[in-house]
Amino acid sequence: MPNDEGLRATGVTVRLGGLTAVDGVGLEAPPGTVTGLVGTGGAGKTTLLDVITGLRRPAVGTVHLDGADLTSCAAHERARHGMARTFQRPEAFGSLTVQENVLVAAELHTARQRRRRDARRSAAILADSLLERVGITAYAGRRAGTVPMGVARLMELARALAAEPRLLLLDEPWAGLPVPTARSLECLLRDLAAEGLAVLFTENDLDLVMGVCDVLYVLDAGKVISHGPPARVRSDPRVRRLRPGRAERLS
Template sequence: MNPPLLHAEAVDVRFGGVHALRGVTISVRPGEICGLIGPNGAGKTTLFDVLSGMRRPDAGTIAYDGTDITRRSPVWRARHGIRRTFQRQQLFGQLTVADNLVVARDWRGGARPTPRHRERAATVLHACGLDDLADTYAGGLPVGRARMVELARALADPPRLLLLDEPASGTTAEERLRLADVIRRTAEDQNCAILLVEHNVSFVMDLCSRVVVLDLGGVLAEGTPAEVHANPAVREAYLGTVAEEAERAHPAEGPDDLGRILS
């Protein structure tokens, strides 16, 4: 088994009297898609902030490709292959979709986009099914398409580690299928390590080979989707609540993928 590309060890974060992360240890290997789930307030986005360099932990270390990067900046991490999307959409609304991808490579030099940057943007747009939106301004896109543009921008400069925060939020079933396909191909074809936070449990269980569950700032469970699903503590703390909420939201639809997973 390949050594982890990312390894966070005993990470603690406090906000005054609130203990947001409690000794969290997590790792992701090249080519792996790992899911991170848990109730609201479990610490998922705080952990992403630590991994991406936006927040320094109060304790613990972050290793990337065997090197301690705990004190490295977000810019350093981005330029060394760590890419992140956000729970709230962060597109450049006054730029076209194609230019949103081009700017992701601007740091590589030159005041103006090079033909190579344009070619790479076109290749990624095609892979993400966004050819028809290349010249559309990003600010007017519906949520599902905007999510895919965010993913495409993260892929414009090939990542080694991809941190995806709620990538399926607001998407249709068809959009989620395409999104999952792009994520799988990124992991397989580019040997990219992928860690994703997602409330859509069905999406996580179908896509990820390993799942980590956070609760109250700590790791509650870790394992394959089947192992996590069968864990009584996880069902009590999170999965049972998700199933109840889904049933209340769609009482007339009968059992869906979520019901199948949680049954």
């Protein structure tokens, strides 16, 4: 029977040609917790998210969500099990407004749960509430292809939340955000976790995420070299001894 243990990835290995991009990685993201996956470019963070969300099959390893083995499930099946994700480069319907982009996601979700008339009404209410929650109501009527990158990221976050997921995966969500908006996003992620959501995000900069995470994993050359509470990870000699080319954004 499914339970509420959140995400558990075990022994995930991905080989790309002759390169091992992810090497035996194990990772957990429990409900009510903000989990960070930190590493420089090329460390394997996005590849690991691709495996978790079903966009890439691992050579070996398993992915479970709330006790259900999703290793062989396609991406859309994992979404139905409660996964939602954002990407490094926001994906949007550029000709639609910001509000319409979120509304499409909300309608897809509510249509599975309610009668058509009720679904449309509920989707509109949900979309508007999410625009307000992520702080971009002022951009609701703007075409998605014309808004700043930071707004596009928050729009994609709103679309992900429209699915009312149990696991939220964010790929470098702070990229392109001004400092005040970045701080607001930190508070939002903490609030979402407090409501019982499992949150997992990737980031390059360890300092940036010290105050938002409950647990940190540091990935280097496809391997987890340290994990645990942020303060302990930051002081870990294995993290501090990263060679200069990889450590410049982790110190």
